[in-house]
Amino acid sequence: MKEKILVPFAPILVESTRSIGYSFEAALADIIDNSIGSGAKNIKIDFQSLGKPYISITDDGCGMNEGELDQAMRYGSKSSLDARSDTDLGRFGLGLKTASTSQCRKLTVISKINDDYCGACWDLDVIKKRSNWVLIKYSEKEIMSILNLGCLNEFESGTTVIWENFDRISDSSHNLQKILDEKIEHARDHVALVFHRYIDSENPRKNISIYFNNEKVMAYDPFLSTSTATQPLSEEVFKINGSEVRVKPFILPFASKLTANDRKKLGKLDDLRQNQGFYVYRNKRLIVWGTWFRLIKSHELNKLARIRVDIPNTLDSIWEIDVKKSTANIPDLIKKNLLAIVENSIGRSERVYKYRGRKVNDEAIQHIWNLVDNRGKYQYLINRDLDLFKILEKSLDEKDADYLNAFINMIEQSFPYQDVYYRIAKNSDGIIQTTIEEDEIYENAVKMIETMKIQGMDYMLTVSTLHTIDYFKNYPNVIKRIKEEYINE
Incomplete structure (x- = not known):
């Protein structure tokens, strides 16, 4: 040889x-x-x-x-x-x-x-x-x-x-x-x-x-760790191959509570929704940030949650750190542990987010627009708990879901309150009250329910509560027809 x-x-x-x-x-x-x-x-x-x-x-x-x-x-x-x-x-x-x-x-x-x-x-x-x-x-x-x-x-x-x-x-x-x-x-x-x-x-x-x-260079702090309004949660430690992985969640304050100094410390990360998720550090050097690693999807209600993960350089191969030190993947060994931490953190984030305003609408009706009382100031927000919205969001990947929510945020923030107020005050009869044919309402209901069936969602709950959805509640014949068709199928 x-x-x-x-x-x-x-x-x-x-x-x-x-x-x-x-x-x-x-x-x-x-x-x-x-x-x-x-x-x-x-x-x-x-x-x-x-x-x-x-x-x-x-x-x-x-x-x-x-x-x-x-x-x-x-x-x-x-x-x-x-x-x-x-x-x-x-x-x-x-x-x-x-x-x-x-x-x-x-x-x-x-x-x-x-x-x-x-x-x-x-x-x-x-x-x-x-x-x-x-x-x-x-x-x-x-x-x-x-x-x-x-x-x-x-x-x-x-x-x-x-x-x-x-x-x-x-x-x-x-x-x-x-x-x-x-x-x-x-x-x-x-x-x-x-x-x-x-x-x-x-x-x-x-x-x-x-x-x-x-x-x-002044440091950007993605966790606002020195802010009294930030909620640091308890740190958890996992062992992999004899090395420690340390995980500590932070719940950021709601946007209205951010001071000018807070925004300065966040730097380019002041877009809360786009930067939610894990922040993975290798020897305290940030490697990957603003991702949930597909454990969950980015969501408006999750946007205050940021989770710091510290790993040592002894676990590079397990975390699949690349040569550029700009990508990583969660080891299967701790996915379940991290998911539990994520779910707890998201719960905290949702509570902070939901506290920002109290819904004024009749709770018995699922409105498309929720009227929210935010400390004496009122705002209309699209109801993201509607089944149709959940269907749409579930059908999108994380990036497209971000685009959808960004677009909805733009719609909400651009609601023409003053113009609507002015036109109604000037001529209340000048506002068009849209009427929709029953056949179109029926077709929309069927499309929604069939999509829920395909996606494995609880479509029967929607069938039984169709009368509580603002869009359908004024069409009793459609509601009756849908219930007869699906309850007896």
Whole structure:
């Protein structure tokens, strides 16, 4: 038997790893992971979008010597199977390279310990030209001439990562400056959320400061954990393969109780409905958020519930953490436990939400529009407990259900109260009272009931209570006909 070592063809492999699927903000977060793992207390992101654009990420971590830098620049520098410290935010030993080259063609890394500098560069154009794994190494003299080392010189030790030649942005846009500025602004919000437990730690002495062009990033807190109006529920702990998974639900205050400071802390997450669900942290770094992992559907009444899940890096494979550290899946081992926590949290969320207003309508009738008394102010809201609405919502996937509810919210918030009041006051006979033929009412009732049968819903309860539904209650002949047909079938 013979053996042969086949080294991957550098240009093809490097170009293919650029398409793993990093977004700009996820790539930048991956570099920050390395800084945090090196013990950094200060991380400075500097950028220039005019002239010769670049982005540099500088930290005051432990730094690297030349041998350590060579290893860090190697593709697959650390196995995902290796034991890692509980502060290590890495995954496959690929992040520095694949995250960087997903956004640029030239990656330069300069590191120092005391006054000893070392530097190296992956330039994809050089790799392509030479058809080999050509790592450019810099002398100390060359390092001193490299742009934007001012921040690194301030620190006793640390590392600077520099991105240049943003080919993918420049190839897809005629305005590199505008697009790069927009991406950096979005990345700032992303960093404020993903690293919020590092920026604003439970132990202030462990806080990490992150800056964008010398402007300090303020943490976004998706749980409003310092607000007296937030309801933190008790934490539960599960064991998987000897490692702990910690789960803590929070019930946010209703929107009307949010202060300006609360909204500032929520940042881009102030859209409560779109951001309900689980927030999964790996070593306190946010991985996935705003999803129920298909345990339940997003719903208007669930929108105040957010559940923090803390997992260690020892469970990466079980949670299926990907190379980008932006997706995860719940292990089957704890799905039932999490579902019980979800159901309890949703109950709390519903109670908070329902407290916001008291229905004034006759409770014996299922109205399409509910008149709600909200602390002396009245509002009409569409009744989401109607069977027809439940049928429609059940037939949609989570994303489409979100669109439906967003549209209904828009309808409710745009109800033309003043215009209706004005027109009725001016001419009460000028308002059309819609009349519908009995045959159409009957057909609509049959469609609703048959759909309920198909979806396994309790259609007989609807048949027996048809007379209490506002839409049908004035059509006794239809109600009688439906009952005769379905009760006797």
